[in-house]
Amino acid sequence: MATIDANPASGTRDFLPAEVTRREQAFATIRRAFQGHGFEPLDTPAFERLEVLTGKYGEEGDQLIFKILRRGEHEATGEADLALRYDLTVPLARVVARYGSQLPMPFKRYHIAPVWRADRPGKGRYREFFQCDVDTVGSDSLVADAATIVAVADVLDALGLSGFRVQLNSRRALAGLIEAYGVPPELEGEALTALDKLDKVGAEGVARELVDRGLPTAAVDTLVADLGSGDLEGRVRERLAASDEGRAGLAEVDELVALTGALPGGELAYSPVLARGLSYYTGPVFEVVHDDLAATIAAGGRYDGLIGMFQGQDVPATGGSLGIERILLLLEQAAEGRAAPGADVLVTLMDDDGRADALRLAQRLRGEGLRVDLYAGRGKLGKQLKYADRRAIPLAVIRGAEERDAGRVAVKDLASGEQDTVAEDELVAHLRRALEA
């Protein structure tokens, strides 16, 4: 027994109290903000029948699915019949197929939950991590797209992450642009994949990759000239105005910008070459970046072909996803060193005769709305005060036989080390004052 490794499984994490507290606070903020926008919570099981998940994430994704062995007499077959949730979109599609008419339409839901992927663990890459999705199913209206962006912006603002930029584009405008550059339709996917790396590798890097992927040199040269022109948007608008698809895409972008209006906590702008892993997006796409944090903290778009996968028909849908693990890490860094207090007050234990009194006192203070820890061990006062310090509890209540007889209580301020003795009926007021100080 003693030789068993006590670490969590590779790629997973234990969350100790201070971390759980911070994560729960962030989740509560997110829930409150999404609910303020009329989105409702959904929850689905950690595992699905294997056939629900396989074939949905491409060959590479399928390799990363955690499969669950059959049980009992079937265990020996070595076969799997269940698998851990890989994302929150396939479960949403299943729920829409299963409960369709029971759901209000449009169905506006958010889902904050862990997913599991058998990726190689690395810095910031886990095998168990949370996703935080918000989606509107059953509406092809741009109002739904605008409402998603406004809700995501509100959530980020509520989390204290203001100062972000929402970069917006449309799949249709992009298609028009690719056409305008003279890229053959069969190379559109290649062009989008290369463009997606603009932030990482710059215009020259994208150009090299486009050529490597077989795009016509003339098209690549024109694109690179536009990117370096200092007025990318102006040039792109001109090019898009030349085709039906381009004009329609541009109209979609402009309408969405007008609908969305001023955002809480950030800015919104048309980003003419934003591509965003376009394989399933069908309409507007967006990405929220934060310059100070050098990170994409949310993204999303319209994907009308995905949610109907179990019904064999298209169901319009649009949504967004917060980069919640990255956001939690940023909040964690921001909170560095400031541990959340484990309670307002620690009631200490002085002698065996005082134990029942201490339990009553703790319970009375709780009745006044205070969060009260009672020392549950057998240590001396010094050890108890160290325990309070460790748990960032600011005040300790101390009451030996002498104080009990005199109807008094000593209160120690852990930060200053000061100790006052007050009458029992003044205790609550004294604690409140000390907590506010």
Added chain:
Amino acid sequence: MATIDANPASGTRDFLPAEVTRREQAFATIRRAFQGHGFEPLDTPAFERLEVLTGKYGEEGDQLIFKILRRGEHEATGEADLALRYDLTVPLARVVARYGSQLPMPFKRYHIAPVWRADRPGKGRYREFFQCDVDTVGSDSLVADAATIVAVADVLDALGLSGFRVQLNSRRALAGLIEAYGVPPELEGEALTALDKLDKVGAEGVARELVDRGLPTAAVDTLVADLGSGDLEGRVRERLAASDEGRAGLAEVDELVALTGALPGGELAYSPVLARGLSYYTGPVFEVVHDDLAATIAAGGRYDGLIGMFQGQDVPATGGSLGIERILLLLEQAAEGRAAPGADVLVTLMDDDGRADALRLAQRLRGEGLRVDLYAGRGKLGKQLKYADRRAIPLAVIRGAEERDAGRVAVKDLASGEQDTVAEDELVAHLRRALEA
């Protein structure tokens, strides 16, 4: 694709919005109450390395563990290397072994999380279900046992489940009693297993089972006489007074009752033959029953031999577990028919020109602290009002071109059907009044 079963996997559940909302509210209440008692949240991964879990739950339990197939080139071996969490106690033991010196001692933690068991699904029996545990590790003091019972009582009271009875016993008192009845030590386990069924099968049923399990007829007769005497506690106290073990056990019970004192929301009483699946309990045990609900809604006790399993040494621990799925079901039944409103207000959409105005209006109302849904589809007003009704949203804001031009807004009360038109700057006050009505 269309032929895939859209149901959740056998024994698991999808939680639609109204249910998630109720469950989250209960979890929030529980978290707040435990934190008010100085317990801290812990979270651990959904899966553990297989060897962490196997051999911990007996042969029967081991059969119920969901095992995860190895991945990549190893998948073909049909072997498992990971397994889904089966309870919250083994992960706690692993955390204590892993982070020991980083944790405050005593370590007071609660953990609310799903566990997975490959049980045959049935009424109220799921393969994915939540557990809600509260434990104090590292203290052998009865103060920790008393503090557990007080915290559990406070949580139940906060959940609105007052009127319960906490039945209390001690493993030591029980051992003394078994000895006093003249049961041979090697049959103690058999006797406790039979006694545990007293509530279900009555005194006669227990007697039959005791005889079947090989207990001496004289011992069984004495026990049955005591059970039927009308003064079980008096008789048991007399018998326990005759032995050292009995006296020590009784002293433990009496001291714990004195320490615990009056409970919020319920009563506490010595329950002389309460056994509670005693295989791992080593000290006080308790069970919380609610007569109106005919259910055990919480239970716990001291188990000094379990938490040290990965360290090869005993680590004192005491705790309790809420029957959280049963409690959620009770709360669900109590809330029958009263759906939580999906928002305070629905902002409707009248014409395309009014869409941006509707988004602004919704956002302005949110700034006033209201929860505002914006209709995101393309339905006519009647359909939009049906949507509001379905989501239990009490008020709808309606604003066509005419109202916009006049700087006015119509507000419809979904319950009464009444509609008022108010000036834009009176809207918030009007909505507040209507929501309070």
